[in-house]
Amino acid sequence: MTLILGIESSCDETxxxxxTGDRQILAHRIASQDDAHxxxxxxxxxxxxxxxxxxxxxxxxxxxxxxxCALADVDAIAATAGPGLIGGVMVGLVTGKALxxxxxxxxxxxxxxxxxxxxxxxxxxxxxxxxxxxLVSGGHCQLLLVRGVGEYRRLATTIDDAxxxxxxxxxxxxxxxxPGGPAVERLAAKGDARAVPLPRPLVGSGEPxxxxxxxxxxxxxxxxxxxxxxxxxxxxxxxxxxxxxxDRSRLALAQAxxxxxxVVAGGVAANGAVRAGLGALAADHGLPFVAxxxxxxxDNGAMxxxxxxxxxxxxxxDPLDLPARPRWPLDPGAEAVRxxxxxx
Numbered sequence: 285m286t287l288i289l290g291i292e293s294s295c296d297e298t299x300x301x302x303x304t305g306d307r308q309i310l311a312h313r314i315a316s317q318d319d320a321h322x323x324x325x326x327x328x329x330x331x332x333x334x335x336x337x338x339x340x341x342x343x344x345x346x347x348x349x350x351x352x353c354a355l356a357d358v359d360a361i362a363a364t365a366g367p368g369l370i371g372g373v374m375v376g377l378v379t380g381k382a383l384x385x386x387x388x389x390x391x392x393x394x395x396x397x398x399x400x401x402x403x404x405x406x407x408x409x410x411x412x413x414x415x416x417x418x419l420v421s422g423g424h425c426q427l428l429l430v431r432g433v434g435e436y437r438r439l440a441t442t443i444d445d446a447x448x449x450x451x452x453x454x455x456x457x458x459x460x461x462x463p464g465g466p467a468v469e470r471l472a473a474k475g476d477a478r479a480v481p482l483p484r485p486l487v488g489s490g491e492p493x494x495x496x497x498x499x500x501x502x503x504x505x506x507x508x509x510x511x512x513x514x515x516x517x518x519x520x521x522x523x524x525x526x527x528x529x530x531d532r533s534r535l536a537l538a539q540a541x542x543x544x545x546x547v548v549a550g551g552v553a554a555n556g557a558v559r560a561g562l563g564a565l566a567a568d569h570g571l572p573f574v575a576x577x578x579x580x581x582x583d584n585g586a587m588x589x590x591x592x593x594x595x596x597x598x599x600x601x602d603p604l605d606l607p608a609r610p611r612w613p614l615d616p617g618a619e620a621v622r623x624x625x626x627x628x
Contacts, residue, residue, distance in 0.1 A: 290589025294368025304625020
């Protein structure tokens with residue numbers, strides 16, 4: 285039985301997990317930094333990196349103890365090597381390299397986005413390649429055809445902001461604090477989504493990509509006008525995001541012949557309205573809809589360990605001089621998109 289130690293530190297969650305090749309999660313530890321970043325209304329990279337330094341080594345020890353095993357029992361060390369806040373990525377990757385070198389184990393550098401992309405397969409053994417994936421988080425919003433481990437074809441990306449970024453900005457505008465996504469969802473449940481007219485950028489157009497900058501600006505104007513209750517603004521914003529995601533995904537499904545399922549992953553996949561809208565779209569196309577459990581949607585070590593297990597099974601390991609990367613597209617050969625820059 286293959287056993288993989290996974291380390292995640294790409295943003296503001298310090299996470300460690302031990303996962304087997306047959307999908308058993310033997311240990312899963314995560315330390316949130318929400319309280320440290322809340323006064324600033326968002327993630328401060330320097331604070332995040334320092335917290336990773338302080339927490340990571342004790343968490344590795346604790347995870348091994350939880351699993352009842354030693355480092356020598358692990359078959360490989362998987363660590364996020366990017367993309368993300370480079371200080372945090374370096375802390376986790378250097379820790380992974382040190383453990384791999386000390387124990388004489390292979391190192392597996394995991395693309396954080398691949399961690400999300402493969403995470404549904406950790407809890408759903410019936411999910412087969414290829415599948416259409418909507419990867420939607422604070423930093424990314426992409427539609428990808430997942431053909432296999434390390435094999436991705438990007439069908440769409442955002443030309444400006446990510447959906448999760450728009451959630452966080454809306455939370456800040458409405459005075460809801462940090463983290464913003466769950467707060468907006470809770471407030472939206474009390475509001476009327478039809479009460480505030482908000483745009484759906486690119487909806488109905490032939491262009492496949494996403495755009496949320498205009499929606500963010502419209503929310504800012506609505507909040508400044510103070511003519512609508514915050515709950516109605518939150519509900520209208522959330523519905524606008526759902527409509528955008530569904531419309532863009534519908535176009536991608538037309539290009540995804542042979543897909544076995546429609547899958548959503550990433551932090552925004554934890555939103556109930558988003559899951560409901562995408563589930564209905566999958567049903568309309570006669571496809572299974574697969575979404576990870578809520579705890580597996582946000583950043584965690586189990587998804588990194590599982591991606592490591594998938595790569596290890598495919599014979600994919602990395603040298604100890606593997607660099608940390610702030611940017612690392614899953615489909616580096618994808619055509620450049622207007623406005624997207626290196627985020628594509």
